[in-house]
Amino acid sequence: MINTLLVANRGEIARRVFATCRALGVQTVAVHSDADADAPFVAEADRAVRLPGNAPAETYLRIGAILDAARRSGADAVHPGYGFLAENAEFAAAVTDAGLTWVGPPAKAIAAMGDKMAAKALLADAGVPMLPTWTDADQVTDFPVLVKAAAGGGGRGMRVVRDAAGLAEAVAGARREAAAAFGDGTVFIERYVERGRHVEVQIFGDTHGTVVALGVRDCSIQRRHQKIVEEAPGVLPDGVRMRLHEAAVAAGRAVDYVGAGTVEFLLAPDGQVHFLEMNTRLQVEHPVTELTTGLDLVRLQLLVAEGEPLPVTTTPPADGHAIEVRLCAEEPAEGFRPATGTLHRFAIPGVDAEFGPTRGLRLDSGVVDGSTVSVHYDSMLAKLVTWAPTRAEAARALAGALARAELHGVATNRDLLVRVLRSPEFAAADVDTGFLDRHPEVFTPLLPADQLPVVALAAALAGAAARRAAAPVLAGLPSGWRNVPAVPQVTRFTDIEIRYRLTRTGALAEWERRGPRLTDSVEAGAPLNTDTPPVELVSAAPDRVVLDVDGVRRAFRVHRVGSSVFVDGPDGAASLTELPRLPLPTVEPAAGSLLAPLPGAVTRVHVEVGQRVAAGDLLLTLEAMKLEHPVLAPADGVVAKLPVAPGGQVETGAVLAVVDPEEDPR
Numbered sequence: 001m002i003n004t005l006l007v008a009n010r011g012e013i014a015r016r017v018f019a020t021c022r023a024l025g026v027q028t029v030a031v032h033s034d035a036d037a038d039a040p041f042v043a044e045a046d047r048a049v050r051l052p053g054n055a056p057a058e059t060y061l062r063i064g065a066i067l068d069a070a071r072r073s074g075a076d077a078v079h080p081g082y083g084f085l086a087e088n089a090e091f092a093a094a095v096t097d098a099g100l101t102w103v104g105p106p107a108k109a110i111a112a113m114g115d116k117m118a119a120k121a122l123l124a125d126a127g128v129p130m131l132p133t134w135t136d137a138d139q140v141t142d143f144p145v146l147v148k149a150a151a152g153g154g155g156r157g158m159r160v161v162r163d164a165a166g167l168a169e170a171v172a173g174a175r176r177e178a179a180a181a182f183g184d185g186t187v188f189i190e191r192y193v194e195r196g197r198h199v200e201v202q203i204f205g206d207t208h209g210t211v212v213a214l215g216v217r218d219c220s221i222q223r224r225h226q227k228i229v230e231e232a233p234g235v236l237p238d239g240v241r242m243r244l245h246e247a248a249v250a251a252g253r254a255v256d257y258v259g260a261g262t263v264e265f266l267l268a269p270d271g272q273v274h275f276l277e278m279n280t281r282l283q284v285e286h287p288v289t290e291l292t293t294g295l296d297l298v299r300l301q302l303l304v305a306e307g308e309p310l311p312v313t314t315t316p317p318a319d320g321h322a323i324e325v326r327l328c329a330e331e332p333a334e335g336f337r338p339a340t341g342t343l344h345r346f347a348i349p350g351v352d353a354e355f356g357p358t359r360g361l362r363l364d365s366g367v368v369d370g371s372t373v374s375v376h377y378d379s380m381l382a383k384l385v386t387w388a389p390t391r392a393e394a395a396r397a398l399a400g401a402l403a404r405a406e407l408h409g410v411a412t413n414r415d416l417l418v419r420v421l422r423s424p425e426f427a428a429a430d431v432d433t434g435f436l437d438r439h440p441e442v443f444t445p446l447l448p449a450d451q452l453p454v455v456a457l458a459a460a461l462a463g464a465a466a467r468r469a470a471a472p473v474l475a476g477l478p479s480g481w482r483n484v485p486a487v488p489q490v491t492r493f494t495d496i497e498i499r500y501r502l503t504r505t506g507a508l509a510e511w512e513r514r515g516p517r518l519t520d521s522v523e524a525g526a527p528l529n530t531d532t533p534p535v536e537l538v539s540a541a542p543d544r545v546v547l548d549v550d551g552v553r554r555a556f557r558v559h560r561v562g563s564s565v566f567v568d569g570p571d572g573a574a575s576l577t578e579l580p581r582l583p584l585p586t587v588e589p590a591a592g593s594l595l596a597p598l599p600g601a602v603t604r605v606h607v608e609v610g611q612r613v614a615a616g617d618l619l620l621t622l623e624a625m626k627l628e629h630p631v632l633a634p635a636d637g638v639v640a641k642l643p644v645a646p647g648g649q650v651e652t653g654a655v656l657a658v659v660d661p662e663e664d665p666r
Helices: 011-024 038-043 063-074 089-097 107-114 116-125 163-183 240-254 286-293 297-305 391-404 412-422 449-470
Strands: 005-007 027-032 047-050 077-079 143-147 159-161 186-190 197-205 210-224 226-232 259-267 273-279 319-330 346-348 361-365 379-387 406-408 487-491 497-502 508-514 536-541 544-551 552-561 564-569 572-577 594-595 601-605 618-624 629-630 637-641 653-660
Touching: 005 011, 005 063, 011 027, 011 038, 011 297, 011 361, 027 038, 038 240, 047 063, 063 089, 063 618, 077 297, 089 107, 089 487, 107 116, 107 273, 116 240, 116 273, 143 163, 163 186, 197 240, 197 297, 197 637, 210 240, 210 286, 226 286, 226 412, 240 259, 240 273, 259 297, 286 319, 286 361, 286 379, 319 391, 319 412, 361 391, 379 391, 379 487, 391 412, 406 552, 449 487, 449 508, 449 536, 449 544, 449 552, 449 564, 449 572, 487 536, 497 629, 508 536, 552 653, 618 653
Parallel strands: 005 027, 005 077, 027 047
Antiparallel strands: 143 159, 143 186, 197 210, 197 259, 210 226, 226 319, 259 273, 319 379, 346 406, 361 379, 487 497, 497 508, 536 544, 544 552, 552 564, 564 572, 594 653, 601 618, 618 629, 637 653
């Protein structure tokens, strides 16, 4: 039996495995990079071993270092999680050669499915339907196509190419990204199916010859070819579910599969099913299968690794419906640019369980209040999953929990996820991998633009309440009160300015919003502009403000961290930055400067100083969070400065290039 398990991974999946280990009485060992030293998964492990450095290649991808950590910590088994070395046959073999129990499929099965081209040939012989595939870009004549990494998944290295002109660059970029994520830059090319649905079958095998399908998941809603919404059971046409189960089990049996695996398919609009790949590991979206089957898949992994037979030998019926969303640190409206920083508050109301198959609202998170989101790893913060008797109930409950969550300090895709879950198309199960491209409306923030002034007013009043509460004298007087009406109180935020007056009793006498840079004086006693909605102040505390807006009472939760003010209200959330009353002079970057949107490494520079560029031209490429981020020319012009070079590290706000715009000849 397994006594001490080392998880060769980090974040949410490490915590997920540890949760089952605690329930089973298995001791746990974490390995961690320097950046992860204070992460929750490290604190929760019984023992932890440092892997010096931060980059995956020097930490979580170092087989020798992980085996040494197992030896030093007394671990007798290794669980790879997902990502990093989870589908590395060399790692699986090294673990077993070291006399440790490998919680995963045999190295032979990993190798067979890890080479995706060989896997396609093997499974085609087993009768699994395939898409046309090429390994040589010169052979491609049919477009559109999808360039894919041969050695990994998770969307890393994927590129859609619609014509021959863009194929060479797409292949080169995919190779670089795949090499950074998996240590292998091999890619292949596959026909791209428009409006296809991404569906997959969870399979499980044991050492006694059983391979069973545990149902179908639909993972069609994706960004950058990575799943962000997953559900089980998938809503499928008649007859498709059985075909998928049969094909997936055939794939598992073809390689004598043992443990948890996922066989992924593309469901075309005409009902045809095409094999995509087989992931020889536990999937990120495994919780939706757990909630609809009642099975703990990590527990099954451990039992199978110990040589026990599976407790199920046929596909269990799906009970109810489960939906999962991936909450990521990123800016959806800016091309899903990853976000970094400190997560000052991470609170989701109504969570029934963390990491376990308990039904209701489940949270599988890699972060807590105060966690640092660094540039070194994937941007996923957590998975929020809900189970309900019906799909409609599950979607409504999940959207409501997300909308009420307090996520402060780092930009997230929360609003996008809520809008997807509440969209009529999702309700009708009218989804495919191009869903986000066809529905730009889901990128609109939840908070309507016309509600920002009221939210900013709540933030200003909370700040006033905090100052009065901290006042050493006359704390009971309203902020800014005078016997004779004088100039209003002014709170300036980056995007909006709020002016207001309070009465002797603390009631809101009047208020207005202005642009943040309007510094015109207001004559003492002059009335404020009244084009804002009538608002009555019900109560104001440093962390909670209640306003009556046009006869409707609304409560706002306010959280201040330095100059940052986070406001959560019934219509959405806002992050505001309060400006100092007397700002210090600053040096503005030169006109035409392109600033780094996040810390990262400059991988390539495509232009030279003095070169003429057109709007949208690729100037250079940054690599951060295991993805490449293009930096494009904002307008036609000439490259005036280029202060960075390939291989250089840059911080947020660093000048990457300066483009002098061309004068309009008109």
